[in-house]
Amino acid sequence: MNAPLSKASGCRDVPLLKERGQREVFCGLTAIVWLHRKMQDAFFLVVGSRTCAHLLQSAAGVMIFAEPRFGTAILEETDLAGMADAQAELDREVEKLLSRRPDIKRLFLVGSCPSEVIKLDLEKAAERLSGKYAPRVNVVNFSGSGIETTFTEGEDACLAAIVPDLPETDERQLIVAGALPDVVEDQMLGLLKALGIGPITVLPTTNADEPVAVGANTVFALSQPFLGETHAALTRRGARHIAAPFPFGEEGTTAWLRAIAHEFGVSEEVFDRVTAAPRDRARRAVRQASDPLQGKSVFLFPDSQLEIPLARFLTRECGMDALEVGQPYVHRDVVGPDIELIPDGPVFSEGQDVDKQLERARTSRADLTVCGLGLANPLEAEGLTTKWAIELVFTPIHFYEQAGDLAGLFARPLRRRALLKMDAPEGSLADLRGADT
Amino acid sequence: MKLSVWTYEGPPHVGAMRVATAMKGLHYVLHAPQGDTYADLLFTMIERRDRRPPVTYTTFQARDLGADTANLFKTACREAYERFEPEAIIVGASCTAELIQDDPGGMADTMGLPVPVIPLELPSYQRKENFGADETFFQIVRALSRPMERTARVTCNLIGPTALGFRHRDDITELTGLLLEMGVEVNVVAPYGATPGDITKLGSAHFNVLMYPETGEAACRWMERELGQPFTKTVPIGVGATRDFLREVSEIAGKPAKIDETRLRLPWYSASVDSTYLTGKRVFLFGDGTHVASAARIARDEMGFEVVGLGCYNREQARMIRSLAKDFGVDALITDDYLDVEASIEALAPEMILGTQMERHIGKRLGIPCAVISAPVHVQDFPARYSPQMGIEGANVIFDTWVHPLVMGLEEHLLHMFREDFEFHDDAGASHHGSKAVASSESTEATTRAATETPTPGNVSEMGEVIWLADAERELKRVPFFVRGKARRNTEAFAAERGLGEISVDTLYEAKAHFAR
Numbered sequence: 001m002n003a004p005l006s007k008a009s010g011c012r013d014v015p016l017l018k019e020r021g022q023r024e025v026f027c028g029l030t031a032i033v034w035l036h037r038k039m040q041d042a043f044f045l046v047v048g049s050r051t052c053a054h055l056l057q058s059a060a061g062v063m064i065f066a067e068p069r070f071g072t073a074i075l076e077e078t079d080l081a082g083m084a085d086a087q088a089e090l091d092r093e094v095e096k097l098l099s100r101r102p103d104i105k106r107l108f109l110v111g112s113c114p115s116e117v118i119k120l121d122l123e124k125a126a127e128r129l130s131g132k133y134a135p136r137v138n139v140v141n142f143s144g145s146g147i148e149t150t151f152t153e154g155e156d157a158c159l160a161a162i163v164p165d166l167p168e169t170d171e172r173q174l175i176v177a178g179a180l181p182d183v184v185e186d187q188m189l190g191l192l193k194a195l196g197i198g199p200i201t202v203l204p205t206t207n208a209d210e211p212v213a214v215g216a217n218t219v220f221a222l223s224q225p226f227l228g229e230t231h232a233a234l235t236r237r238g239a240r241h242i243a244a245p246f247p248f249g250e251e252g253t254t255a256w257l258r259a260i261a262h263e264f265g266v267s268e269e270v271f272d273r274v275t276a277a278p279r280d281r282a283r284r285a286v287r288q289a290s291d292p293l294q295g296k297s298v299f300l301f302p303d304s305q306l307e308i309p310l311a312r313f314l315t316r317e318c319g320m321d322a323l324e325v326g327q328p329y330v331h332r333d334v335v336g337p338d339i340e341l342i343p344d345g346p347v348f349s350e351g352q353d354v355d356k357q358l359e360r361a362r363t364s365r366a367d368l369t370v371c372g373l374g375l376a377n378p379l380e381a382e383g384l385t386t387k388w389a390i391e392l393v394f395t396p397i398h399f400y401e402q403a404g405d406l407a408g409l410f411a412r413p414l415r416r417r418a419l420l421k422m423d424a425p426e427g428s429l430a431d432l433r434g435a436d437t
Numbered sequence: 438m439k440l441s442v443w444t445y446e447g448p449p450h451v452g453a454m455r456v457a458t459a460m461k462g463l464h465y466v467l468h469a470p471q472g473d474t475y476a477d478l479l480f481t482m483i484e485r486r487d488r489r490p491p492v493t494y495t496t497f498q499a500r501d502l503g504a505d506t507a508n509l510f511k512t513a514c515r516e517a518y519e520r521f522e523p524e525a526i527i528v529g530a531s532c533t534a535e536l537i538q539d540d541p542g543g544m545a546d547t548m549g550l551p552v553p554v555i556p557l558e559l560p561s562y563q564r565k566e567n568f569g570a571d572e573t574f575f576q577i578v579r580a581l582s583r584p585m586e587r588t589a590r591v592t593c594n595l596i597g598p599t600a601l602g603f604r605h606r607d608d609i610t611e612l613t614g615l616l617l618e619m620g621v622e623v624n625v626v627a628p629y630g631a632t633p634g635d636i637t638k639l640g641s642a643h644f645n646v647l648m649y650p651e652t653g654e655a656a657c658r659w660m661e662r663e664l665g666q667p668f669t670k671t672v673p674i675g676v677g678a679t680r681d682f683l684r685e686v687s688e689i690a691g692k693p694a695k696i697d698e699t700r701l702r703l704p705w706y707s708a709s710v711d712s713t714y715l716t717g718k719r720v721f722l723f724g725d726g727t728h729v730a731s732a733a734r735i736a737r738d739e740m741g742f743e744v745v746g747l748g749c750y751n752r753e754q755a756r757m758i759r760s761l762a763k764d765f766g767v768d769a770l771i772t773d774d775y776l777d778v779e780a781s782i783e784a785l786a787p788e789m790i791l792g793t794q795m796e797r798h799i800g801k802r803l804g805i806p807c808a809v810i811s812a813p814v815h816v817q818d819f820p821a822r823y824s825p826q827m828g829i830e831g832a833n834v835i836f837d838t839w840v841h842p843l844v845m846g847l848e849e850h851l852l853h854m855f856r857e858d859f860e861f862h863d864d865a866g867a868s869h870h871g872s873k874a875v876a877s878s879e880s881t882e883a884t885t886r887a888a889t890e891t892p893t894p895g896n897v898s899e900m901g902e903v904i905w906l907a908d909a910e911r912e913l914k915r916v917p918f919f920v921r922g923k924a925r926r927n928t929e930a931f932a933a934e935r936g937l938g939e940i941s942v943d944t945l946y947e948a949k950a951h952f953a954r
């Protein structure tokens with residue numbers, strides 16, 4: 001099998017513009033906003049400050065859920081001054097929480113900048129609490145702090161923390177890591193099963209009692225490009241990564257599925273039979289939705305680490321021209337296959353110095369600038385057309401059936417700008433005023 | 438350690454950002470990790486600001502800790518000065534930077550920047566957003582303003598409006614107009630729209646108008662002491678308060694209190710017969726102390742509501758709110774725990790909530806209409822139209838805003854008359870809210886239930902002791918939804934008072950007669 005994808009740069013060693021300066025990105029705590037929806041019997045307890053609580057609330061779009069399955073244990077003066085034993089305080093808060101929420105089966109203690117700076121040992125706490133509440137509740141800790149993690153890396157840290165506790169198996173199997181909306185996950189599993197691939201488990205699971213095990217005969221694929229630590233943790237458990245471009249757009253989805261199909265020895269004939277119809281649908285949908293994008297330029301600020309795979313989708317499937325592709329971090333092992341496919345031209349930047357980057361964005365004046373919420377309106381006010389990056393992590397965008405929607409997300413700001421006609425044509429305002437007097 | 442789910446206020450450095458973002462020509466260098474930059478979106482998204490907040494974050498990372506976070510701060514400070522060329526800089530730490538004790542103020546001081554550098558000490562683990570704004574503005578005023586000659590004409594400063602404030606933008610416009618009618622000109626509005634240069638001129642005004650005690654009181658007190666400027670104590674929200682305010686201004690300014698009330702509609706709208714239905718509506722109030730106190734007076738004296746509970750989330754105003762609650766004969770709820778507020782609303786079962794965006798969500802869940810009167814704000818609290826809370830237009834806006842979520846007067850009677858009509862069942866909602874009526878299945882359900890069920894005990898009451906018999910429960914369902922909560926509570930109270938263990942249809946109507954007024 002394997003009609004090789006036509007390569008563009010063909011080189012994953014493209015030079016990176018490494019920047020160090022002010023970063024305008026969320027911290028890993030933000031990932032809790034989607035993780036808690038995905039893992040329906042889990043509670044995420046951030047041990048942090050009022051700032052952490054405020055971030056979560058602002059990122060979650062203000063109190064959408066009555067009593068959400070996340071909260072912040074806010075450190076107080078007494079905890080910091082060592083007047084109160086923070087570990088004992090934590091035990092007390094967890095006790096209260098778990099007695100009020102008997103539905104909780106997994107408790108994540110999430111570290112923040114303040115808890116890490118005061119060296120509050122959450123690993124010790126998780127061990128102690130796990131012992132206390134086993135088998136009803138499993139307690140795990142990970143860091144979502146801004147000094148350790150950037151935005152989507154919160155999910156990476158969470159999944160990487162789960163991996164060491166997974167039971168061992170010798171079975172030949174596939175794990176797909178990455179939190180996906182249920183509807184997308186079902187589509188993915190449907191395709192893989194139709195290809196005859198199995199057994200398959202996904203990480204994270206919706207419920208604690210769904211079995212996931214790992215071992216030397218496990219292979220794994222990533223559905224999200226920000227899972228570098230999870231990649232390392234699974235590798236440490238003996239599992240082997242199936243590297244592939246990420247399943248965005250028709251081409252990305254096909255390449256991702258093909259890599260897995262190849263690993264499991266699926267025949268070209270079966271692959272074509274299973275994928276032909278959805279591929280065709282996806283191609284048509286992208287063609288239609290990407291019309292406003294053709295020939296336009298795009299500048300991507302670093303945000304969710306989806307930037308490189310998305311730049312591949314935008315340049316190869318939507319006819320766009322990428323000027324700069326920023327990412328908070330670049331894990332070449334993970335995004336290498338996507339980089340290889342991106343046509344020569346864009347600057348790849350890693351890290352950020354936001355004021356310098358804004359200057360580049362202003363100079364290049366791309367037709368579309370993809371950036372965070374803090375920058376979008378100010379850039380719009382300067383006449384640039386923007387797409388908020390955060391929508392890309394809250395919207396189903398993976399695999400064939402969402403390929404058209406993904407193109408549509410980028411096209412909408414351009415369509416909107418074309419629709420709004422409020423500037424009076426040259427001279428007419430003067431005419432109006434003239435008529436008035 | 439205290440578990441928090443939703444918060445009414447952000448950390449104090451967000452308060453400092455509200456001051457910095459409201460001003461021009463000021464820059465804030467904030468020692469903070471990258472995630473704290475989320476605060477920018479509060480201003481660019483919620484308030485739709487077309488510029489980034491003037492804040493440079495050092496965004497230190499774990500690997501910088503212990504090594505050179507101090508240098509990082511200095512570099513950020515120097516680069517911010519060079520890039521933005523502000524007239525003055527404020528420097529401070531967020532919660533994390535407070536722990537690493539780099540002393541941003543001290544460091545900035547040694548750098549010899551050619552503009553005033555004002556250090557902020559905002560204790561992140563003790564205080565919150567409003568304190569942060571109040572303290573920041575106070576420090577800026579203290580650092581920059583001096584006693585000076587008064588202006589020839591009578592002028593005042595408008596003190597307290599910030600970025601991300603509840604209707605601050607329009608309150609400034611309204612007050613400026615009101616004062617002008619009295620012949621009082623505005624010298625400086627601050628922090629909103631002021632430059633550090635403007636702050637140096639605060640001293641030339643004859644007095645200060647303290648618009649929002651939450652964010653301007655410390656500065657006003659200092660100016661009273663150091664610049665000899667008296668400040669107004671009445672917050673002009675509502676008809677009565679606006680008139681009191683103008684009297685207060687008249688005394689301070691030595692000018693007759695003049696007010697052109699031709700635009701004022703609240704008194705007549707409230708007196709007109711359609712508003713009769715507002716009489717005695719049971720309302721619960723929650724928000725920041727200032728807005729709650731103003732709203733309580735309007736609710737009782739200008740709308741004819743019954744205030745059944747009130748409270749605030751900012752402890753700084755706890756004492757004032759407690760004494761106000763005493764006047765109203767209710768208990769004050771001082772808390773920043775949203776679950777306490779929800780429990781309190783559930784227990785009091787008001788017919789309407791006047792609260793914040795948080796209470797709006799509580800109201801949605803409990804099926805109680807809610808109008809927003811106070812920060813914390815959401816994008817919809819920044820309407821495109823002119824929509825102040827203060828002064829004359831403010832009173833008009835408040836009348837409309839509070840009445841909107843309620844079922845309209847005449848409509849209430851129609852609903853009552855035709856309550857058995859399929860189009861007028863509970864789910865139909867108020868016609869002016871544009872919600873589509875859902876056909877009722879209750880009547881058929883009720884008949885089948887009546888046919889099959891023997892009158893077994895119904896639900897246990899909310900108070901736990903009294904049992905609703907099934908037919909009484911059914912009768913209760915026929916009471917229109919917007920008074921049903923009241924009917925239930927009254928009946929249960931009536932039954933409890935008489936030591937009844939069960940509520941029958943008779944009990945229901947006896948209670949109704951008992952409470953009739």
Ligand code: SF4
Binds near residue numbers: 062063064815816817
């Ligand atoms: S989207 Fe609407 S309902 Fe949801 S938080 Fe925002 S304002 Fe509230």
Ligand code: SF4
Binds near residue numbers: 471
């Ligand atoms: S950056 Fe650190 S302090 Fe700020 S919200 Fe994130 S974890 Fe909390």
